[in-house]
Amino acid sequence: MAASTLSQRAGVFLRTFRVFTSYKAVVPVICRCGAVLQSAGYNPKPLRLNLRDPYIPDKDDEKTPQWQKTAHYDRKLFGRYGSASGVDPASLWPSHAQLEDIIAEESQWHPPLEVMLKNIEAKAAEETAKRLAKEKLIAENMAKMPKMIKEWRQAKKESKKKLKEEKARKAKLLAEARERFGYAIDPRSPKFLEMVAEIEKEEKKKRKLLKRRLREEQVAALSSAPSSAPSSAPPAADDGADDPA
Template structure:
């Protein structure tokens, strides 16, 4: 009977041990699987948490800008692929931008274009520009000095010009007074011609006044001609005397 019991218990014990070993191995594999799954999902969970923490409702590009990061990780348009844009990114964010710094150096074509532009925009050397500036200053100074001399010379003639202007005004005043006196004299002569008082607006008076004015102009013209002839004769006589 003891043998039978022993033989009965032995297989059951082996089977139980096998089942226990299987359960432990399955638990270990499950634990390893959970660990691997946690490691893979950590980054996704952190991203999800970061997204939930962002209460500003800013776009990802604006959010990155406010936190001092480059706005886009990948180019979003053709402009983001240009050299100029990538140089600006590196200049602002440095190595954190992920841009190769060699891109910031100009190419041979850029250098050649720059040299051509400078040769057209700045054709003179520094020495030539300094010389041109000195000549320009010299010309300006000469112009100022010339202007000052002209002002000084005109200031010296100011008294003479005042006298000439005064004489001119006096002459005009005298001529106007002489013309007035002349007309009054003619009017008086016409009145004496008729021998009685006559209205100056009368047609006969106006005709006689016009006739007298015409005669007076003729006499004045003859007087000027005679004065001119006398002047020429005196000038010729003076020349003949100098020749002798």
């Protein structure tokens, strides 16, 4: 009973498969229930060339598109229709100028093996020279590093010292302004700036007087030093008389 039922189902499946494959493309699809056949309704027709009456565009006609008047389209027509296209095969070859351009392009983008090896060697030599120069520069800078660190620390120390002196000077000026005016004054006010200008003028005058005094002391010290005159020794007398001839 089971065998007869299975044979009937197999016969129905084969008949259905023959019907579908007779006029449509069949694609098997696997699902949970098993294999299911799907038919594709699209069956494209083969491309047939009309060699009896091919389409050859008229290049002298204004209605003909420009892309159908190019050499590329002529090559396409000759490749499709052959001699029936009416295209001269000699005109399909590139001209001398085009050949030179093609050769130049090939030599630029597809150089021979020897040229490629030379380029690789030159590039490797250039990279080696750059690496050696960089290593030399690093070695020189590393040799200068202790001196540079020392100078940087000295400059930083001087900068801190100068900043500290500037803060102390500003605090001193503010205290002097408070003592002069009797109240705390803004360091950006014109009164404070005027007072600072006066103090700087007085300090400049004091420095000038001190410099003049030092110069006068140096001149006095030079003038008070004993002047030593050069001493000339008397000529020595001859002890012996001239011998008679």
